[in-house]
Amino acid sequence: MRLVQVGVRGMGNHWVGVGRRSGEVEVAGYVDVVPAHLEQLQQEHGVPASACYGALGEALAAVRPDGVLCIVPPQFHRDVAVQALRAGCHVLTEKPLADTWERCVEMAAEARRAGRVLMVGQNYRYSRPVQTLRRVIRDGGLGRPGQVAVHFFKGPHFGGFRDQMPHPLIVDMSIHHFDMMRYILDADPVSVYAQSWNPQWSWYRGDASATVLFEMRRADAGGDRPIRVTYTGSWCANGAGTPWNGEWRVLCDDGCAMLRDDHVLIQRRDGQPWEEVPLDPLPRGGQDHLLHEFVAAVREGRAPETSADDNLKSIAMVFRTVASIESGRPVAVE
Numbered sequence: 001m002r003l004v005q006v007g008v009r010g011m012g013n014h015w016v017g018v019g020r021r022s023g024e025v026e027v028a029g030y031v032d033v034v035p036a037h038l039e040q041l042q043q044e045h046g047v048p049a050s051a052c053y054g055a056l057g058e059a060l061a062a063v064r065p066d067g068v069l070c071i072v073p074p075q076f077h078r079d080v081a082v083q084a085l086r087a088g089c090h091v092l093t094e095k096p097l098a099d100t101w102e103r104c105v106e107m108a109a110e111a112r113r114a115g116r117v118l119m120v121g122q123n124y125r126y127s128r129p130v131q132t133l134r135r136v137i138r139d140g141g142l143g144r145p146g147q148v149a150v151h152f153f154k155g156p157h158f159g160g161f162r163d164q165m166p167h168p169l170i171v172d173m174s175i176h177h178f179d180m181m182r183y184i185l186d187a188d189p190v191s192v193y194a195q196s197w198n199p200q201w202s203w204y205r206g207d208a209s210a211t212v213l214f215e216m217r218r219a220d221a222g223g224d225r226p227i228r229v230t231y232t233g234s235w236c237a238n239g240a241g242t243p244w245n246g247e248w249r250v251l252c253d254d255g256c257a258m259l260r261d262d263h264v265l266i267q268r269r270d271g272q273p274w275e276e277v278p279l280d281p282l283p284r285g286g287q288d289h290l291l292h293e294f295v296a297a298v299r300e301g302r303a304p305e306t307s308a309d310d311n312l313k314s315i316a317m318v319f320r321t322v323a324s325i326e327s328g329r330p331v332a333v334e
């Protein structure tokens, strides 16, 4: 499969390596609006200048790719994806699908109209700890989950678009954790109630800290009560950080599962010893898995696991959280 990658610094630099080692794709063109970023790409990865373009339109005309990798800041995802889809390309975009709900819906509709794959890079699903925690919950040995607590604390100084976003934690980071909630619990959101704030030492313009309460329901829940999930996070934590996956406690009928320091632990009753669960094997992790799944979905003419249509349920959790923060009220998640 012949690809063009849009955005080559930051996460784009990581994707260059992913494309090169994949063996399933040929990334035949690279696009960036900053010429110095394309020069760095040539120096660091030995990419020829002839494969570098300043605009997506030029690359589409010259390379005629089957697919486009969109690795630019969220406010540009819609423009890149829609242009690529209209040119007949399949698209794999970094998360979040887009920076507004309306743009997300527009992109998913455009992909349906074009009959092309539009996939979202929810790479946090594809790590051994997350796969293992999901399997432990799905196996049902602990009974059904009823209460979940997720904590996430980090203090990265990225600079760039995140420092200017109105809701940097919720829109650019928590999308991973909200998508993981759906994936690990096999449940979809029903409602959300949230507050956010910006601690006095924060270096972000928008709120970097939040507490969110989701009510979620499993597809096979029947008359079960909804699962309550509390999420407390900060993206300006000075110390006491968690792993990127966060720390999870999943309380079930007959015990509790934990994700702590990326280890999966279970306890069958309070006071009993914790048991560490060996991590499940995973042939390809993170972005390597995403690219493989993208190629497989295109070849097999099926939707990928993290298609835009599926992702609308995860990104709805993000934008309904923002709606609850801004209104000060609980809101339904459709």
Ligand SMILES: NC(=O)c1ccc[n+]([C@@H]2O[C@H](COP(=O)([O-])OP(=O)(O)OC[C@H]3O[C@@H](n4cnc5c(N)ncnc54)[C@H](O)[C@@H]3O)[C@@H](O)[C@H]2O)c1
Residues within 6 Å of the ligand: 006, 007, 008, 009, 010, 011, 012, 031, 032, 033, 034, 037, 071, 072, 073, 074, 076, 094, 095, 096, 121, 123, 160, 161, 172
């Ligand atoms: N999945 C993950 O774990 C993960 C981690 C980091 C970033 N991301 C996502 O990756 C995306 C990019 O983030 P980043 O941190 O790499 O940003 P960045 O600002 O560091 O880099 C973006 C690159 O895109 C280029 N660019 C910007 N607008 C462009 C346009 N319209 N056309 C072509 N090139 C353009 C910039 O010049 C730069 O080279 C975001 O959606 C972000 O949320 C995902």
